[in-house]
Amino acid sequence: MNDIERLAPVTVPEDTPLGVLPPRLDDPSLFINRELSWLEFNARVLEEAAQATVPLLERLKFIGIFSTNLDEFFMVRVAGLQAQQYGDVEELSPDGKSPEQQLSEISTRAHELYDEQYRIWRENVLPELVEQGIALVKPDELSADDKAALDRHFERDIYPVLTPIAIDPSHPFPHLRNKSITVGVFFERQRERSNEPSFGLVQVPATLPRLIRVPVEGKARVFVALEDLVFRHAGMLFPQLKVTEHYAFRVTRNFDIEIDEDEAEDLLLTLQAELRRRDRGHAVRLEVSSDAPADSIQWLSRELDIDPNLDVFRVSGPLFLGDMTRLTSSSERRDLRDEPFNPQYVPPLRDAEDFFATIREHDVLLHHPYESFEAVVDFVLHAAEDPQVLAIKQTLYRTGGESPLVRALQRAAELGKQVTAVVELKARFDEESNIQWARALERSGVNVMYGLLGFKTHAKVLLVVRKEATGLRRYVHLATGNYNQQTARLYEDLSLFTARDEFGEDATSLFNLLTGYSAPAKWNRFIVSPLGLHEAILGMIAREAQHARAGRPAGIVAKMNALVDADVIAALYAAAQAGVSMDLLVRGICCLRPGVPGVSDDIRVHAIIDRFLEHARIFHFVNGGDDEVYCSSADWMPRNFRRRVEVMYPITDATLKRRVIDEILGTMRADNAKAWTLEATGGYRRTRPDSAPTRSQQRFMELARERAREAEPLLGLAPKPLTALSSPRTTLEKLRRRKRKKPKRRRRDDD
Numbered sequence: 001m002n003d004i005e006r007l008a009p010v011t012v013p014e015d016t017p018l019g020v021l022p023p024r025l026d027d028p029s030l031f032i033n034r035e036l037s038w039l040e041f042n043a044r045v046l047e048e049a050a051q052a053t054v055p056l057l058e059r060l061k062f063i064g065i066f067s068t069n070l071d072e073f074f075m076v077r078v079a080g081l082q083a084q085q086y087g088d089v090e091e092l093s094p095d096g097k098s099p100e101q102q103l104s105e106i107s108t109r110a111h112e113l114y115d116e117q118y119r120i121w122r123e124n125v126l127p128e129l130v131e132q133g134i135a136l137v138k139p140d141e142l143s144a145d146d147k148a149a150l151d152r153h154f155e156r157d158i159y160p161v162l163t164p165i166a167i168d169p170s171h172p173f174p175h176l177r178n179k180s181i182t183v184g185v186f187f188e189r190q191r192e193r194s195n196e197p198s199f200g201l202v203q204v205p206a207t208l209p210r211l212i213r214v215p216v217e218g219k220a221r222v223f224v225a226l227e228d229l230v231f232r233h234a235g236m237l238f239p240q241l242k243v244t245e246h247y248a249f250r251v252t253r254n255f256d257i258e259i260d261e262d263e264a265e266d267l268l269l270t271l272q273a274e275l276r277r278r279d280r281g282h283a284v285r286l287e288v289s290s291d292a293p294a295d296s297i298q299w300l301s302r303e304l305d306i307d308p309n310l311d312v313f314r315v316s317g318p319l320f321l322g323d324m325t326r327l328t329s330s331s332e333r334r335d336l337r338d339e340p341f342n343p344q345y346v347p348p349l350r351d352a353e354d355f356f357a358t359i360r361e362h363d364v365l366l367h368h369p370y371e372s373f374e375a376v377v378d379f380v381l382h383a384a385e386d387p388q389v390l391a392i393k394q395t396l397y398r399t400g401g402e403s404p405l406v407r408a409l410q411r412a413a414e415l416g417k418q419v420t421a422v423v424e425l426k427a428r429f430d431e432e433s434n435i436q437w438a439r440a441l442e443r444s445g446v447n448v449m450y451g452l453l454g455f456k457t458h459a460k461v462l463l464v465v466r467k468e469a470t471g472l473r474r475y476v477h478l479a480t481g482n483y484n485q486q487t488a489r490l491y492e493d494l495s496l497f498t499a500r501d502e503f504g505e506d507a508t509s510l511f512n513l514l515t516g517y518s519a520p521a522k523w524n525r526f527i528v529s530p531l532g533l534h535e536a537i538l539g540m541i542a543r544e545a546q547h548a549r550a551g552r553p554a555g556i557v558a559k560m561n562a563l564v565d566a567d568v569i570a571a572l573y574a575a576a577q578a579g580v581s582m583d584l585l586v587r588g589i590c591c592l593r594p595g596v597p598g599v600s601d602d603i604r605v606h607a608i609i610d611r612f613l614e615h616a617r618i619f620h621f622v623n624g625g626d627d628e629v630y631c632s633s634a635d636w637m638p639r640n641f642r643r644r645v646e647v648m649y650p651i652t653d654a655t656l657k658r659r660v661i662d663e664i665l666g667t668m669r670a671d672n673a674k675a676w677t678l679e680a681t682g683g684y685r686r687t688r689p690d691s692a693p694t695r696s697q698q699r700f701m702e703l704a705r706e707r708a709r710e711a712e713p714l715l716g717l718a719p720k721p722l723t724a725l726s727s728p729r730t731t732l733e734k735l736r737r738r739k740r741k742k743p744k745r746r747r748r749d750d751d
Helices: 003-007 034-049 056-086 099-131 144-161 226-232 267-278 294-304 321-328 355-361 374-385 404-414 431-443 501-516 533-549 566-577 638-642 654-669 696-710 726-736
Strands: 134-137 164-167 181-187 199-203 211-214 221-225 243-253 283-289 312-315 364-368 389-396 418-423 447-449 461-468 471-479 491-498 527-529 555-560 581-586 603-608 617-621 628-632 644-650 675-678 684-686
Touching (some): 034 056, 034 099, 034 684, 056 099, 056 283, 099 134, 099 321, 134 321, 144 211, 181 226, 211 226, 221 226, 221 321, 243 294, 283 294, 294 312, 355 374, 355 471, 374 404, 374 461, 374 491, 389 404, 404 418, 418 431, 418 501, 447 501, 471 501, 491 654, 501 644, 527 533, 533 555, 533 566, 533 638, 555 654, 566 581, 566 603, 581 654, 603 654, 617 654, 628 654, 638 644, 654 696
Parallel strands (some): 134 221, 283 312, 389 418, 418 447, 581 603
Antiparallel strands (some): 164 199, 181 243, 211 221, 364 491, 461 471, 471 491, 527 644, 555 617, 603 675, 617 628
16 A cells, blocks of 8 residues: 555545546646646736736736746646657656647647637737837838938947848757847749758847837837838848848747756856856747748748647747836836835834844734835844854845845954855756855855755745853744745835744754754754655645544645645545645645546635736644644645755743734635636636625735834824944845836746
């Protein structure tokens, strides 16, 4: 008997007709395909672009997010399936599909989504942009004077950068960079069987702006796409050849990184070499203008070695609509965006004269982005300058540009503190940024480590060791999201500050594990992957089933980004059969099939898509009435359980636990404005309000504002006395308020 069979026995209800038995809990029919589920997540993102209730520029933003998401999906997931196909890998997915079957179904659904994206762009978003004076035009639509000015700009600032390539025996098909836009042109041959080239290419440089702004009288913002300007001047680029047709296309390549860490003497140098190589990965997708001739598409497919029936996407509009967000990137039209919201710096940390004393007094929970991440930044800045702090240890997965947290670690090392940074070099698509930060930290004297061999360090942990009158005390910050000040304004996450001894001991053990390969004999509060997190989750689910069978209170509310692990899904099915009621808040991929009679009748799956990316992982187990609440950096996916270092930690403070259960999870479960419900078919339907609408993210903004107002110092009171850290804090405030890069409005599925 395997683990799933032992954990999840199939029970047959008494009223089940003969011959109608529920399937085994590992039956493929009970699982939704991982890749198709992800596409449905991206479909929900796209649906926001079609909603008239969403402000215009936010709808354009969702189109951009959809496009960027799809790029990453093809570069990683589709590329991986194609590699399995080429390698004759016969392993089936939990839903029983081969790589070939999955690629076929992905292609069908992706083509449908492409068509829908461009329909929304043409019929919904673009006309409304024009009404607001924002237009994307062809050069021929401009006045003679405007065209002349545009032509001068091309000759002076663009033409010298371009490299026209005529394809012939001495000029073979060139390597085209990943995600780059290329203009293809056809030439008229003077005679049959001539050696003259019939086809040419011009790669549109990514170093030049894709959209060129043209000052047009009476219009607020008018742009011309760079590829359209290249079309206009194709004759100048190929003066000896007669251009008959032209079109644009874009190639997406396998962009994942494969490193044999056992053979890598220096992981950083090996990764740098791999980053240079991966831009030459195998082509996995070709996007091409709908007016491209069919024979040209066949020729490109052969040159790129892709399947023209599956991997070619003809689009009726500009390639990669993600770039179209630049039409409005500097627009001041607040009426066309979501209402302004600034994350609130809330008590108790906002009013703390001494962060350490406040955290010693009681645990502090922050709900980002509603409650400001600046409190985390200030805590690290304080620790860097405090002479009583002896050591700072922190994991860094995605830090973003111009990170004040990294600067604080550098400052602490320069002041002589023992500073350790565990930098995850392999954070997908942030590898180059993390290499730069690792080098900078090392130059400042920070002890930079790269975690455990063969595992990504995805845990979000910060440890500060401070010398106090009673001896050394450890302060710990734990998070569900990255130490990234930019995404902390866009992603929903939780932060916990604590000075509890058992948390401090576990944090010390974790860093010793990451830097010295020394796992502790036991963990006090942390549950760590790959050292038992998977088993712990299965055990907690089984415990709820036991409570239900015994007639005790039982239930599970789990919030995460993705639910994929087959063992966990089978355990949830078994718990549902035992009578455990479940609400699963799964933003992205969900392979569990709810509402299957006799298997998952009492499991409900909800997904919320709104202005902020739902990112926190929160798990509530009723546990016979003795509620347990955990937060984590890990989703319920095989990679999180087996190939990453993750931490799940409990909320032990009774007040904070009740806040998570009632306020955060309760509000999200009640959302009927931006929520979707997963059906047994694998499709999603938008939740419609049957009472007063509840929009959870709007409610969280209101709550944060209320907390900030309720505890504001009363006017007329004498100012609080300055502490010993007041002067350094003034200096650090200046550092923190330096001009920063504007946050990129991106969403990642890899976190």
